[in-house]
Amino acid sequence: MPDLSQARRSVLEGLGSSDGAHGALSLLPPISRLIFRGRISTIGRVAAAFGVEPAMEPCRAAVSGERAALWLGPDEWLLLAREGEAPAIIGRLADALAPLSYSLVDVSHRQVGLKVTGEDAQAILNAGCPLDLDRHAFPIGMCTRTLLQKTEIVLWRVAEAAFQLEVARSFAPYALRFLQQAERDL
Amino acid sequence: MSAPFRLGAGGRIDRSRKLRFWLDRKAYEGVAGDTLASALLANGVHLVGRSFKYHRPRGIMAAGSDEPNALVSVGSGSRFTPNLRATQVELTDGLVAQSQNRWPSLGRDFGALNDVFSPLFPAGFYYKTFMWPKSAWKRIYEPKIRAMAGLGRAPTLPDSDTYTQRYAHCDALIVGAGPAGIAAALAAEAHGARVILCDEQAELGGSLLAETKATIDGKEASAWLSDALSRLSHSPNVRWLSRTTAFGCFPHNMVGLAERLTDHLPSPSEGRPRERLWQVRAKEVVLATGALERPLVFPDNDRPGIMLADAARQYLARYAVKPGTRVVVVTAHDQAYRAATELAEAGVEIAAILDIRQDASGSWAEQARGAGLHILSSTTICATSGRHRVSSVEIAPVGRDGKVGPRSRLACDLVLMCGGFTPAIHLFSQARGKLRFEERLNAFLPDGGAEGVRCAGASRGIFGLDAAIADGVAAGEAAARDAVGGGVEAAHSPVPLPKDLDGRRLDPLPHDRSPHRVKAFVDFQNDVTAKDVKLAVREGFRSIEHIKRYTTTGMATDQGKTSNMNALGIAASALDKPLPDVGLTTFRMPYTPVTFGTFAGVARGELFDPVRVTPTHDWASAHGAVFEDVGQWKRARYFPLKDEDMHRAVARECQAVRQSVGVFDASTLGKIEIVGPDAAEFMNRIYVNPWSRLEPGRCRYGVMLREDGSILDDGVVGRLAADRFHVTTTTGGAAQVLNHMEDFLQTEWSGLDCWLTSTTEQWAVIAVQGPDSRKILERLVDDIDLSAAAMPHMSVREGHVCGVPARVFRVSFTGELGFEINVPADHGRAVWQAVLDAGFSRSLTPYGTEAMHVMRAEKGYIIVGQDTDGTVTADDVGLSWAIGKTKKDFVGKRSLARPALSDPGRKQLVGLVTEDPELVLEEGAQIIAEEPTASHRSAPHKMIGHVTSSYFSATLGRGIALAMVAGGRRRMGETLYVPMPEGSIKAVVTNPVFLDPEGKRLDA
Amino acid sequence: MLLIDCPFCGKRPELEFRYAGEAHIARPADPSGLGDEAWGRFLYGRGNPRGMHAERWRHLNGCGRFFNALRDTTDDRFAATYKIGEERPMVAEPQGARKA
Incomplete structure (x- = not known):
């Protein structure tokens, strides 16, 4: 029996990160992703076990080291961590949260990470994202589900001129091609 | 070549950059900063088009986006754009433009005969004339009218530009x-x-x-x-x-x-x-x-060389172009005096300024008077002449009683008009x-x-x-x-109207001619005259919206920028109503035409819509799969070998699954993870099935209804733990099922402690189906006991496949022993290959959605959305066994008790077999009960049902079909008829389970 | 494109939302206790007012929440948006001019 535990293939393999027009696009390596859903009363224990205190304020991300918790809804957070850490995190949270009710689901492969950087990042994203990305309207640390043309994304401003995108796996090739086109059309 | 009407100085143009351009194959020269219109005027060219209906010669009338006449086509091939306003086309070197709506040429146009016969074309002409014979409209009238009346040609090649x-x-x-x-x-x-x-x-x-x-x-x-x-x-x-x-x-x-x-x-x-x-x-x-400057409505006010007064001034000031040499100005507004004065200063002869008003007093009029310009007040225009360019006008005084006095003639090559501003x-x-x-x-x-x-x-x-x-x-x-924010509330209040820019007129100018014979144009682009508007009122149209549609005034591509107010004024007079009481037609977007490309943007080709592919897509593609679209997904439909057609490929794939083993990518199935202590209670309320007693590790086929009792979706659900369910939905239903569930959880049952997470894309799903499937899986799994005793039909286990964390379901949509391997999506491609390798010696056969469809139909398994529509209940398709009879409530339960939903005459799912085994019925075909005889072949028949699924079953050696038939379950063995153009087809009603009704093969 | 004030995320473009029908139509606690006519009314009886309409929206491509809104059907202006479970707020009815 072959051991395929390391045999991964990204849906974007072979599509390239950018055709180099401005070099604003890059693909992010695999990471662990978990969807935590539960009542707000559980968040304190999540913070202790996960090491990041999930934001209660809507559309805000909390970061600590290589871990992050992104507010997606009033009972929903996307937890990000290094690749391979998901099983340990699930175990840690189970210990910390018992006997409270919550839901924690590994979605590491459900979506793909992309990054748009540079002074044109806003313009590239606004080719398909209808939100106001001005730094006053969409400050560093803001995150939200929204749309990129015909696909849903999670958009997260990680720096003044850097946005991280999470795209559902089967929509990622579309999202990447769309962004590449937007970069060419600046 | 040089432009004789260009001034030596002034204007916002760059005389040092000469640009060569063509109109109708004739070359001209312009300069940087020109529009096509200003460059043509600099060359003395006024005639640039033929009108829409009467094919009358038309010239440049305005200087901006309000231009109604000067529409041209620009470019060629895949960069051809019709109906551009020459006033907005920036001149470029090498620009190629064509005039429109003329044949064979602008100067000699056969369509101009329409003008001669124009008394035959009053408002509403089409509605009145082409009434009969009815059949001629489509064959003769419409194509001819469209060929004669029209603007530019539509481009014939795909647009090579991007947007x-x-x-x-x-x-x-x-x-x-x-x-x-x-x-x-x-x-x-x-x-x-x-x-x-x-x-x-x-x-x-x-x-x-x-x-x-x-x-x-x-x-x-x-x-x-x-x-x-x-x-x-x-x-x-x-x-x-x-x-x-x-x-x-x-x-x-x-x-x-x-x-x-x-x-x-x-x-x-x-x-x-x-x-x-x-x-x-x-x-x-x-x-x-x-x-926007308004034209005046007077007889033959549409000849080339008749322009809006301020447009002419703009050509002079901005492009240093003299639009004529001898000008007659006719006005009801002070602004025209400014145009006349500035043109006079540039050396243009002003033959006269005719003011329809009795006196004009503003400062511009004073300046014109001071410059010695010849001003005739209370004077009108009765006629204009000149074939391709105005050459003279006939003017007449208007008395205080409104009577038009004796005419006199003024030679000119330019007439400027101004009726005010809108x-x-x-x-x-x-x-x-x-x-x-x-x-x-x-x-x-x-x-x-x-x-x-x-x-x-x-x-x-x-x-x-x-x-x-x-x-x-x-x-x-x-x-x-x-x-x-900040500051005080800003006052942005009305400012008094200026004294210097007075004047207005909407009514046609008076003249001494028969009102039935003159054409005084209101809408230049759609060839609507004052006479047409009055006729519409006489014929009983009262609403301005109806007058607009009947006469087509304001309905051209310029949407009546220059014409709407004049048309409204004329209609108000004819209706004898104050203008505000007549109202205004709706302003619709776009202000000026916008290309389809702009709206389409990048949504062309591969960016037209997301194309969703599964983790094995590349493999399937490399192995010759023929794909079908299922929503945005691409799914492999079948895998033809060499010269196989679909029929043979599908027969082979089905045979492999029935006799040995096949492998199928089921990754597109929707998946939702439902977690929490109240998960089972939630499931009880959402599905018709009972869930409380389903043990962890077991699966159940679930059906959910809308509140009205119709089937919303179905799918296998695995219980992974007391508080965790792995739900599957149909490929197309995934999003709406999640929405449906969230709706109830958030609004009706917000007290339940359970949560939903979409996992559709987390898992690659590889179905291994057929009598040999277990033998293959055993070579890939070492931490799950796959034996029939340890892992019965409808069970689920978590473990590893080739070292990859996996959820293995023992389920079957083929009726054979089968498993579905769920692995994290990035591992899907490698595990797929491992399955293929493990099955090599057993001739493991990849199969596509078509074989899947055939095999499920052989088993009478429905596909929601194909065999059902929004009217079908669980009982209608024979699924009442799934309903938890002891449950007090679930979504849709109360509706099932409504009398209409338990009527025994409802359409029910049955099987149909044709008398001729080779015949495959058409999906969607209607079903009737009596055999149609030759004498009443075309008589109406009562449709009692329709075919929902139909395939050729290689396993059974015949065509099989599923159908929804009124009272179908009571009709077993009855012969029904499926009328087709070639004659009706006999078919016998059967049990919808065609193969292995006892389900023995599931445990083979 | 409307601008809709999600009670959680703030003003967002209509593209992110899905309309979800009339608001404040609670599912009967015991459907089996209802006669056919009453159940039929619950299923199909919906208002279609000219003026203020209480309706449900879901911020589908956002926080995912269903919420309620008061929208004037004559001009698409939102008078209020509020969370599920909250009382319908009192707002001024549209002026007579807009009702004409």
Whole structure:
């Protein structure tokens, strides 16, 4: 029996990160992703076990080291961590949260990470994202589900001129091609 | 070649950059800064088109986007654009334009016969004339009418240009960069607002571009303009867009802008988008869209060489073009005096200024008088002549009693007309602003009511440079304060109407000719005359909306920019009603035509719509799979070998699964993980099935209904733990099932402790089906006991497949022993290969959706959405066994008790077998009970059902079908008829389970 | 394109939302206790007012929440948006002019 535990293939393999027009696009390596859903009363224990205190304020991300918790809804957070850490995190949270009710689901492969950087990042994203990305309207640390043309994304401003995108796996090739086109059309 | 009507100095053009261009294969020369229209006028060319209906020669009438006549086609091949206004086409070197609606040429046009026979073409002509025979409309009348009446040809090649789009936000969007707009932008910027300023022209400035003498703040107008633009361009808070038309105003201050990026370049670089659609969300909008000059309605007012007065002045001031040599001006407004004076100063002979009014007193009239220009008040035009260019006019005095006196003739090569100005309130009206009629201007003005939208300058009837700038400043400040706060409530109040720019007229000018014989045009682009509008009223049309549609006035591509007010005035007179009581037709977007490309943006080719592929897509593609679209997904339909057709490939794939083993990518199935202590209770309420007693590790086929009792979706559900379910849905239903579940959890049952997470894309699903499937899996799994005893049909285990964490289901949609391996999606491709390798010795056969469909139909398994529609209940398709009988309630349960849903005559799922085993019924075919005889083949038959699924089953050696038939379960063994064009087909009603009704193969 | 004030995320473009029908139509606690006519009314009886309409929206491509809104059907203006479970707020009815 072959051991395929390391045999991964990204849906974007072979599509390239950018055709180099401005070099604003890059693909992010695999990471662990978990969807935590539960009542707000559980968040304190999540913070202790996960090491990041999930934001209660809507559309805000909390970061600590290589871990992050992104507010997606009033009972929903996307937890990000290094690749391979998901099983340990699930175990840690189970210990910390018992006997409270919550839901924690590994979605590491459900979506793909992309990054748009540079002074044109806003313009590239606004080719398909209808939100106001001005730094006053969409400050560093803001995150939200929204749309990129015909696909849903999670958009997260990680720096003044850097946005991280999470795209559902089967929509990622579309999202990447769309962004590449937007970069060419600046 | 040289342009004889170009002045030696002045204008905003670059005489050193000569541009060669062609109209209808004739070469001309223009200069940088020209529009096609100004370059043609510089060459003395007025005749540029033929009219829509009568094919009358037409010339350039306006100087901007309001031009109704001078429509041309530009470019060729895949870059061919018809119906462009020559007044908006920027001249480029090598530009090739063609006139439109003429054959064989502009000068000699056969269609002009329409003009001779024009008494035959009154308003509503088409409705009255082409009534019969009915069949001739489609074959003869419509094609002929379309060929004769029309504008440019549609391009025949796919557009080789690309288009792009952008969303933008700002505090203040300012539409129109004339004096008011620029003043508003400066004021808003100074207040700290984020500003977008757009203008449809190549150069920002609007009327300032034709101001040669005026001063602003002590500076020449042109210097003030360049200073202002320099300040705006240096501000990080201002984005200004030239060549950008605000074409529509949408709810909540969303404004659509069409920016033309490359049309003005001689050779657009490949790959650079031609146009960009901006969707701007503005906190505040300032509309500084100016006003449109109105023509006067008099006999034969459409000859080439008859122009709007201020348009002629703009050609002179901006492009240094003399549009004629001897001019007759006819006016009802003071502005024409300014045009006449400036033309006279440039050396153009003014034969006379005819003013229909009794006296004109404003300062422009005084200046004209002072310059010695020949002014005739109370004078009208009775006729014009000249075939391809006006050559003379016949004028006559109008007495105080309105009687027209004796005519005299004036030779001329240019007639300028001005009936007043219509504020451009299109966008304001689209923003649902209220309008009021201003008698003194004969125009509708904005009157509040549009939240966050205000007008400035001429667009709200404030004329004159100083007044417009002051109004722009006030509007810009008010907008900025409303958007970003601060300061005191800004007053942006009405300014008194100016004294110097008086005058108005909507009624046709009086003349001494038979009103039935003259053509005095109102709508130039659609060839609608004053006579037509009056006729419509005489024939009983009362509403302006009906008059518009009957006469087609205002319905051309210019949407009546120059004609609507005149038409309204004529209609009001004919109806003998005050004009405001007649009302105004709706202003619709777009303000000027917008290309389809702009709206489509990048949504062409591979970016037309997301194409979703599964983790094994590349493998399937490399192995010759034929794909089918299932929503946005691409699914492998079958895998033909060499010269196999679908029929043979599917037969082979089915045979492999039935006899040994096949493998299938089921990754597109929707998946939802439902977690929490109340998960089972939630499942009980959402599905018809009972879930409480389903043990962890076991699966159940679940059916869910809408509240009205119809089937919403179905799928296998595995219980992974007491508080965790792995739900599957149909491929197409995944999103709506999740929405349906969230809806109930968030609103009706918010007290339940359970949560939903979509896992559709987390898992790659590899179905291994067939009697040999277990033997293959055993070679890939070492931590799950796959034996029949340990893992019965409808069970689920978590473990590893080739070291990859996996959820293995023992389920079957084929009726055979089978498993579905779920592995994290990035591992899907490798595990798929491992399955193939493990099955190599057993001739493991990949199969596609078509074989899957055939096999499930053989087993009578339904596909929601194919065998069901929004009217079908669980019982209708024989699934009442799934319903938890002891459950007090679930979504849809109460509806099932409604009498109509338990009527035994409802359509029910049955099998159908044709008498001829080779025959495969058509899906969707209707079913009747009695055999149609030859005598009543076409008589109506009562349809008692329809075929929902139909395939050739290689396993059974015959065509099989599933059908929904009224009272179907009581009709077992009955012969029914499926009428087809070739004759009706006999089919016998059977049990929908065609194969292995006892289910023995599941445990083979 | 409307601008809709999600009670959680703030003002967002209509593209991110899905309309979800009339608001404040609670599912009967015991459907089996209802007669056919009453159940039929619950299923199909919906208002279609000219003026203020209480309706449900879901911020589908956002926080995912269903919420309620008061929208004037004559001009698409939202008078209020509020969370599920909250009382319908009192707002001024549209003026007579807009009702005409």
